[in-house]
Amino acid sequence: MAEAEENQMLLPIYCRSTDHKDQLPIMDNAVVVEVKDNLKKLLMKSVAVEKLGSSGKTIKPSIYKIPNFIKDVHKEAYMPHMVSFGPYHHGEKNLAPMEQEKLKVFRHLVDVKGVDYESIVRNVSNILEDLYGEYDDLDEGWWKDNAGSAEFMKMMIIDGCFMLVFFSNDEGYKSLITLKSDIKRDILLLENQLPFQLLKLLYEILPIRKDQNTTLTSLISNLLFVEKDELAIVEKKHILHMYRASLLYPSTLSYPNMDEIKKNNKDDKFGLKCQLIPQATLLREAGIRFRKSxxxxxxxxxxEKGVLKLPLLIVDDNTETNLLNVMAFEKLHDVGSQVTSFVVLMNNLIDIDKDVELLSNDNIIANALGNNEEAANLFSVLGKGVSLDLGSNNLTEVHQLVNIHCDDSWNRWWANLKHTYFQNPWAIISFFGAIFGFAILIVQAVYQIVDFHTK
Structure with a gap:
């Protein structure tokens, strides 16, 4: 019966000739069946990728393959240089030397430290579906059969053990300590993340704790040079997620009143005043001062009151890579866009090396690159292809208030006066001398007029 109904509701498929004049409906059972089968296979594949976790709920991925439209900004910033973690870059030739180091570390844990690897395998197998669920767009070879699953689990165990030993800063692994900065850079790449659930499980098994006060969070905070409390507020999905949280700690999140912003910008059809502001040197000429938050x-x-307060930002060799990966995570995962919005603000403020110099003098930027022009170019790269998320945080309102200040004619006049006459002590003396002389002339004129009328 169902088959009969299916035959009665065939989809009309139209074949258009090359001259686009003739259209003939074709009722082709084979085409309809093939399309249905293909869609069914596509849906089945999707279900296979989005596996249920140990709790029975579908896990939302938190580790992503970065699409090309993001990578095109600066591809190298998203690629590991020293070591791979997880499936996305596993087996790449340029990372092969560190694979041998991983095996040495795991062998040392088993042979010297006495780690029970069979216990590790049993425990990791219990959360295997959770680990699969954390990765987006995972290649079919990692999960389609038992061999693929075994390879995936082995990789998770060896990579997780290596990462935790690196966190521990154990003197028994001096070769890792010498490579600390390079490995740390690769640990903060979005495509190089390991699920935090895996690290917690392995941490409870591996003998790498030095005392009772040492926790996994404290080990990670030592690596990132942040306070332990900055990472312990809310449990995160992976190390990059935790690093992002440290950039926003302590949280001061506030949302702007969009109705008020729209009212103040009724003539600004495209909302440019909420997204763009002049560079720092021009703002200084407009009378705006900068202070550290x-x-x-x-x-x-x-x-507020002509003062723009900004947090101190340390700019070094890893700033570009770290921020680009955090911004990619914000774009691909539903965590907000606070870091991206801050980068948009700094890209507006910094256009030339003089802008970097100004903000450095006001203790807003600590430039470890040593060259102001390099720092300016850095923010130019960071600002490519990103925009301010209107209404997501208070930076929309900050942009608007700065533009209102710059548009005010009194503020422009007063700023021009200061720029012209208050740049050095001699100019100030000359300015007030001129005012004093002008006042004397007025007094003399008044006395002459009074004397004239008296006589």
């Missing part, structure tokens, strides 16, 4: 959270930005 009370804490280092990238959300802690405010503008």
């Amino acid at each position: 009370e804490n280092k959270s990238l959300e802690n930005v405010s503008f």
